[in-house]
Amino acid sequence: MKTPSEDHDLIRWLDGEMTDAERARFSTRLAADPDLKAEVEMMQRMSSDLRAHLPAEMTVPYGDFFNSQIQVRLAQEEPLIPEARASWLDWLRLPTLITATAAVAIAGFMIMQKGPAAGDSVVLSIYVPNASVHARTFHSDEAQATVLMLDGVEAIPADRKIVGYYIERTETDQEVATTTLYGKSGEVVLVVSKDVRNQPRLLSATPRG
Amino acid sequence: MxxxxxxxxxxxxxxxxxxxxxxxxxxxxxxxxxxxxxxxxxxxxxxxxxxxxxxxxxxxxxxxxxxxxxxxxxxxxxxxxxxxxxxxxxxxxxxxxxxxxxxxxxxxRTEHRVAAGAEAVPRNEPAPDIALKNAELGKRINDAIAKLSPEHKQVILLREVEGLAYEEIAQTIPCSLGTVMSRLFYARKKLQEMLKDAYENAL
Structure with a gap:
């Protein structure tokens, strides 16, 4: 009867886990023991058949669906890198939101100087966070409208809501360095300030109905 | 590895x-x-x-x-x-x-294991009689693997299919090297018993 260590020797020899010296000793034993030799040969043959009949790689049924299902589940997962608190500027960096961004930025710096008679608007400055996007405005006296034109923006999904704000007046509080923009009925539409890089930062916005 | x-x-x-x-x-x-x-x-x-x-x-x-x-x-x-x-x-x-x-x-579980689209990566096709014998032996091997305990199945697949060294098997499970060797030995002995007649009939 073999001892446990002899059993281990047998499989270590089969699996190539012996040192050269151990291997030489075991080979000597093998030559002197026909039963051991027969067992080793049987196990070698079995190992070879196992490897032949159990492929290490198989075709995944419906492979494309396999991948797409994983993507669907990843979309439902929490982000890998938790965002501490997405600042408004981080949000602004989303390419598909550039249009809305520019519109908001313009709203933040556009004073609708609605004089009692004229009703014209004057764009004081435009901020576009993506340098590859060029923004221009065009004002039509006849239509009493200001048109925002953006070049270099990616295609915007059809279901994306682009909103604009009508700003009646603004108030700037020098102490807390914020500007509040009011709508037609005197409601607060946006409260903006500037960050350390002198770029607009949205503090609050009234949801539009 | x-x-x-x-x-x-x-x-x-x-x-x-x-x-x-x-x-x-x-x-x-x-x-x-x-x-x-x-x-x-x-x-x-x-x-x-x-x-x-x-x-x-x-x-x-x-x-x-x-x-x-x-x-x-x-x-x-x-x-x-x-x-x-x-x-x-x-x-x-x-x-x-x-x-x-x-x-x-x-x-x-082993009766309908190869379904449409689930074939193994293609190999060189042998002659029909050899292919039949291979298919029979393949079925016997799969049946025998299915009858092993999870622990024995685990080590035999890690070693024979994935080609992991004992040390890597021990880290993966995890367990001692001695346990890896014991499990491998007894898994092989069980497979040997289950496949004995297949080899004796010179499949």
């Missing part, structure tokens, strides 16, 4: 894809899924021998890998790491099945 599917020349390396995944890039993860799904699926399939459940468990393994991605320090090959996750997912599933007395020795 499990045999990995090395990227072709010009393909993005695993480590670069991992870094992109760690930055939240799900498209990079999709590339890794395509690269390794065949190996992950084969591993789970051999362990549980059920196509549908192997498919689901492979999905689970990839999702767990995605969740664990921020903690992966690239101190081993991506596939080795993914392989351990897959192994743990599958082994946990087998243990739960065993606890519920469900299916480990269910022969029906």
């Amino acid at each position: 499990p045999a990995s599917t090395a990227p072709e020349p010009g393909e993005v390396s695993d480590s670069d894809l991992v870094k992109r995944c760690q930055a939240g890039d799900t498209r990079a993860f999709d590339v890794l899924v395509s690269r390794y799904r065949g190996k992950v699926y084969a591993m789970t399939y051999h362990m549980i021998q059920n196509e549908t459940e192997a498919w689901d468990l492979s999905q689970e393994a990839f999702i767990k890998a995605w969740r664990a991605m921020p903690n992966f320090k690239l101190d081993s090959a991506f596939y080795t790491w993914l392989y351990r996750i897959t192994h743990n997912v599958t082994y946990d599933w087998l243990r739960k099945k065993k606890m519920h007395g469900d299916g480990e020795f269910d022969d029906s």
Whole structure:
């Protein structure tokens, strides 16, 4: 009867886990023991058949669906890198939101100087966070409208809501360095300030109905 | 070390894809899924021998890998790491099945194991009589593997299919080297008993 260590020797020899010296000793034993030799040969043959009949790689049924299902589940997962608190500027960096961004930025710096008679608007400055996007405005006296034109923006999904704000007046509080923009009925539409890089930062916005 | 599917020349390396995944890039993860799904699926399939459940468990393994991605320090090959996750997912599933007395020795699992679209990676086709004998032996081997305990099944697949060294098997399970050797020995003895007549009849 073999001892446990002899059993281990047998499989270590089969699996190539012996040192050269151990291997030489075991080979000597093998030559002197026909039963051991027969067992080793049987196990070698079995190992070879196992490897032949159990492929290490198989075709995944419906492979494309396999991948797409994983993507669907990843979309439902929490982000890998938790965002501490997405600042408004981080949000602004989303390419598909550039249009809305520019519109908001313009709203933040556009004073609708609605004089009692004229009703014209004057764009004081435009901020576009993506340098590859060029923004221009065009004002039509006849239509009493200001048109925002953006070049270099990616295609915007059809279901994306682009909103604009009508700003009646603004108030700037020098102490807390914020500007509040009011709508037609005197409601607060946006409260903006500037960050350390002198770029607009949205503090609050009234949801539009 | 499990045999990995090395990227072709010009393909993005695993480590670069991992870094992109760690930055939240799900498209990079999709590339890794395509690269390794065949190996992950084969591993789970051999362990549980059920196509549908192997498919689901492979999905689970990839999702767990995605969740664990921020903690992966690239101190081993991506596939080795993914392989351990897959192994743990599958082994946990087998243990739960065993606890519920469900299916480990269910022969029906092996009856319809090759379904449409699930064929193994093609090999050179042998002559018809040899192919028949191979198919019979293949069925006998799969049946015998299915009848092993999860622990024995685990070590035999890690060694014979994945080609892991004893040290790597011990790290993957995890257990001692002595346990690896004992389990491998008894797994082989059991397979030998179950396949004895197949070899005696010179299949």
